[in-house]
Amino acid sequence: xxxxxxxxHALGKPGAHPDEPWEGDHVAKVVxxxxxxxxxxxxxxxxxxxxxxxxxxxLHQYPDDATVMAYTGRNGWNTLxxxxxxxxxxxxxxxxxxxxxxxxxLPKSKRPS
Numbered sequence: 001x002x003x004x005x006x007x008x009h010a011l012g013k014p015g016a017h018p019d020e021p022w023e024g025d026h027v028a029k030v031v032x033x034x035x036x037x038x039x040x041x042x043x044x045x046x047x048x049x050x051x052x053x054x055x056x057x058x059l060h061q062y063p064d065d066a067t068v069m070a071y072t073g074r075n076g077w078n079t080l081x082x083x084x085x086x087x088x089x090x091x092x093x094x095x096x097x098x099x100x101x102x103x104x105x106l107p108k109s110k111r112p113s
Contacts, residue, residue, distance in 0.1 A: 001088040003040050009092050010036045010044075013099045015112030031110045035102040036095055037069070042082055044091065045069045046098035049076040058094075062086050076101075 010028040011018060018039060019029050028036040037045030048055035048066075055076040058066040065084035069077035080086055080094055103111055 001082060001091065003042065003082060006044060006082060006091065006095070007039045010039060010095050010099075013096075013112075015103075016099070030099060030103055030112060031106055033102045033106065035098045037077075038079070043079050044082065044095065045072075045077055045079045046094045047076050047101045048078045048080075048094060048097065050101060051076050 007018075007026075007028075010016060013028075013030065013035075015030045016028050016035075017030075019027050019034075021027060021034075025037065026039040026041075027034045028039055035047065048058050052068075052074055055068075055073075055078050058078050058080065059068065062080075062085050065081040065086050067079045069079045080091055082091060
């Protein structure tokens with residue numbers, strides 16, 4: 001899977017749009033909330049669980065390709081390497097999970113339909 005395919009998948013979610021909140025850092029947002037960091041790169045930062053314990057399952061299963069994301073890791077965010085041991089389908093599912101977790105925290109009036 002290419003970084004472009006990952007980007008297209010993330011931006012294909014309802015209400016998703018690209019943003020560059022910091023120079024050179026491309027993200028996918030839904031409303032004003034980021035659900036994927038690192039669009040177009042060789043890894044993505046996604047919310048892998050509602051808490052750190054859930055997200056740690058990725059670290060145990062893929063120790064060479066999943067790491068705790070800097071700054072936001074304590075809240076269940078991991079960085080997943082594209083093109084490594086993590087199957088493409090699981091990376092896409094992680095993006096879907098991240099999106100769902102972020103959307104679930106939005107006020108109902110702001111959630112995409």
